[in-house]
Amino acid sequence: MVVRAPVIVTMDGEPIRNGAVHVTGNRITAVSTSNIKHQTSNIIELRDCVLLPGLINAHCHLDYTCLRGRIKSQKSFTDWIRAINAEKAKLTRDDYVRSINDGLEEARRFGTTAMVNLEAFPKLISRIEPTPLRVWWCAELIDVSAPGRAEQMVADAIYHVAGRSAGFA
Secondary structure, eight states: OEEEEEEEOOSSSSOEEEEEEEEETTEEEEEEETTSOOSOSOEEEOOSOEEOOOEEEEEEOGGGGGGTTTSOOOSSHHHHHHHHHHHHTTOOHHHHHHHHHHHHHHHHHTTEEEEEEEESOGGGGGGSOOOSSEEEEEEOOOOTTOGGGHHHHHHHHHHHHTTOSSEEO
């Protein structure tokens, strides 16, 4: 398959005008100008766009997607965390699952292909809808109510992530 676009950004040189991305299976095998003769009839023509590699979100909190616009600006980081915790207290487990799924879909629509999600509720991961994104799930292991529980929290998080694609960190 060949995907042709008016501009291709490869991240390792100048943008390629009238470019072509050659794909075999699920691998990019070459990037060239589109005026080269292609060895396939499977050609996708993209118009009025720039084709670039998928975006990587290296730190996100998908379970907080639903909090967008609900937390006012605060004077300090501590006040901001308190405001987040006050909003989180209003949410159910189902709200968090919806929030994570909504965040994954939004990221996909905006061109993200890989992300690292800091998950406050690892038990919810098994309820997340399948996604084409590569997601690394990192357990957010902050428990101010019982700081001595760290080992059990890690064991629980690993148990709930077992078998998920991409990984757990």
